[in-house]
Amino acid sequence: MASSYDEMSPKDLLAVYYGRLFPYTPFYRWLSYGGLRKNYLANREFSFTLDGDIYIRYLSFSEQSDFEKELQQKNPCKIDIGAVFSHKPRDHKAVQASAFRAEEKELVFDIDMTDYDDVRNCCSGAAICEKCWPLMTVAIHILHRALTVDFGYKHLLFVYSGRRGVHCWVCDEAARQLSASGRSAIAEYLSVIKGGECQTKKVQLRGSSMHSSLQHASQVIKKYFPTLALENQDILGTPERYEKVLSLIPSEDVRKFLREKWSHKSAATSFDRWSELESAVANQSSKDMTHCIEEIQFQYTYPRLDVNVSKGVNHLLKSPFSVHPKTGRVCVPISYAAVDSFDPFTVPTVNELCRQLDECVAKEAEADSEQDAVEPGRKRKRMPEWAKTELEQAVSIFSDFVKKMELEWHAAKQESRDMDMSW
Template sequence: MTMELSEQHLNQALSQLRQVPSFDGSTDQLNAFIKRIDYILHLYPTRDVRQHSILYGAIELQVTGDAQRISQRTAANTWQELRNALIEEYKVQTPFEELLRRLYNTNYQGNVQQLKMPEQNADQESQPQAPQESKAPVYDASILPDMLPVYYRRLFPHEPFYRWLNYGHSEDNIFVNREISFTLQDDIYIRYLCFETQAELEKEICSRNPYKIDIGPVMNTRPKNFRTVAGGLTPVQRELVFDIDATDYDDIRNCCSGAEICLKCWKFMMLAARVLDAALREDFGFEHMLWIFSGRRGIHCWVCDHTARHLDARARAAVAEYLNILTYTNNTARVQMGDRTHHSLRRALKILEPMFEEIVLEDQNLFGTPKGVNRLLQMVSDEAARNDLESYLQKQHEDGAHSKLVWDSFVRYANSMRTSAANVWSRKLKHIVQEVQLCLLYPRLDINVTKGFNHLLKAPFCIHPATGKVCIPFSVSAVAKFDPTTVPTISQLLQEINAYDDKTKSYMEAPEDKSRIKDYKKTSMFKGVVVFEEFLRKLERNFKTKSMDF
């Protein structure tokens, strides 16, 4: 069967082609122009001659100025012909000295013919190549504006997203008074948005194609009326939210820093989620926590119980302070357990202690340098005890000794000093070993996010503009199996739905069929949506139970 676009998707393709910045012959614009046209045609494949002609006509309109002369001179009838002509005419002519510099900086692997310059790559892209479905495409932020319309129309889970914010119609105006904000291309920020229905929200998302969607509180009236409300808007409810960022662990992670994250430092996030989830359930009685990977290097937790959503600002601050056990002195984190260890700290230690050696001593080798040993010493709050410990460790180990050896010596010394006589080690520092473990592995919360009743937080299923990754839900019970490095990018997802549709032809044959498989089920995003829907089922079951009790 001939692959043919539906009229709806043909119009979408034409709309996106018209939004591509025109090419007037400037050599520095050639690569971006070709990549965007190629990508749009890749998203909307067709073998129909009439549709090819229509699409090519739209492309020709985007070729202006001097470049239009090339189009007319070559009498090109297809994009491939025009593409080749533009590359031949406007590709950058690299000076010989520049070629030598690039060759010198290229990793030579034994075959000169394998060394390719960017200009050669541009020429070779014009030739048909066999698809490599096994390799995920590299995310290119420059074509995010072309990918977002397809993502929001075909992949974003609009119906479950609405069900979440609507809370089963359990309260009046809970959806319509919710503040939502959009961040558009070029950092255009739009606040005080609100919507009456799922269809209205979906239409606005698909129309504006936001780079980021933020969710705020439910207000006392429609947020869009903020200019006319006497005294301003007042938040009346909002999920209790937590934000944990890997950058807050930069002083103790040696594998990565800044925006980077790997499987080793993901273990900090894993333990943070486990400890926080247990505290919220056992100490506060909350049941409905939605855990989200932030798309780059952190995690968010949305506590959606009715009680949590109706906490006032003082109660939120109290919860945040209860869960925030770290104190900082001269930029050094410390924990004070006191004479009687609180049950929440004992529970946290049961979760953290089994992973301490693997994470701190092996993965990070935290005390394997003089700087690392000094960090350990600074956690000892008593100056005299700290100096004695430093002298002991210097006698026991040379600089660069492995963290495991340093830690074992520290534990032996602390235990021997605590039992030898009545001193600071048997009083103030009697829990120092456990305090260091808590200090290094306990969740490092951004408590201002939790305290803020009016704070807006990034919504699930957004695309992180810097990484292209989906802000995807995960199950805290399976957090150890979650791999942030393999979270799908928008490029990968669109490739997956194209590969599925090419294989089955289902999308082209029955684009309007309501029984057709949902597009996100064709992709690696499916698991995240399943986690989200399972969370919603438990949440909605709770609403039904309360309704029956009433």
């Protein structure tokens, strides 16, 4: 039987979501960063995209209640988060342009599946499926290791974009205070895929040995490559597909040898052909062939970052718990510990959440009625309404993330107090 929510407009569904389900308290605890700096939250920019593609920038809120009120009044189909400015963004027109500047923001990364279209054979554009989603899994693993080990960051929040990608928010204080040049340096450090649509070979690994970060990335890639590239994408399954792989091999002799071999074995699998490719490359001593296998694997699986998103301090990015306007799915945090089992197709839509909430409320009312008959007037503990739906797991992941940061903030406050007392 169809739910009444199936017939509601997106705007009406969002009204229920913002009015009853959005996790305001942990959200604002996150962006306040322990209140260590005055006006940190009030100087944060938000933007709303309203029904009809109306875009409103330079929104800012001094209190959580102001944010709640505006969300519930506007019911935006998308929320974006920007930088912490020198002044309140809503007052930017009253401030000299030279004085109004973006001072801090999380270091962010945007990974979009459309950037993998040249190596996907299952989908293209905005479409995703269970065969190509593991590309996002690989990206998360590689980014997590590089950012935590190579740069020492601790507080990484990975968020499903709601449709076809993943966002990473690096929330450490040192990351938030990075300059544009510092952000660019990190983004470039993590960028291995180079060149546009017209460039065939997009990975060039120089030197006799790879950088340690690339070595670790290679270990991740080798774990996922057989299933992801050879089975799911079947990258050597047809002449059209294996010609794309052969074009990445520097040696014309190897390309010719494999092309002739494969043209006479039309029934061979991608696994068979990959084994033959590895053997043929292993017999080469040319410096150009040193990292040939890794270069192919990287081109087909290494994270493809939108570096412009990472470089700009004042660049806005879709907020966690925003709702994707096309799919209706909530942009939920992803637990790194469970990243391999994350399934984007099970992420709830606003419609589903509203229906779950109503069902739970109805059951509660029935239980209350039965309880009143036994113990009249007894007070009952009420849980947040998001906890009555599938949103509970996402909010729990998010709250745990915030709590870990809060432990660090409290330690910093205590250290500051101890120093003051020592004087």
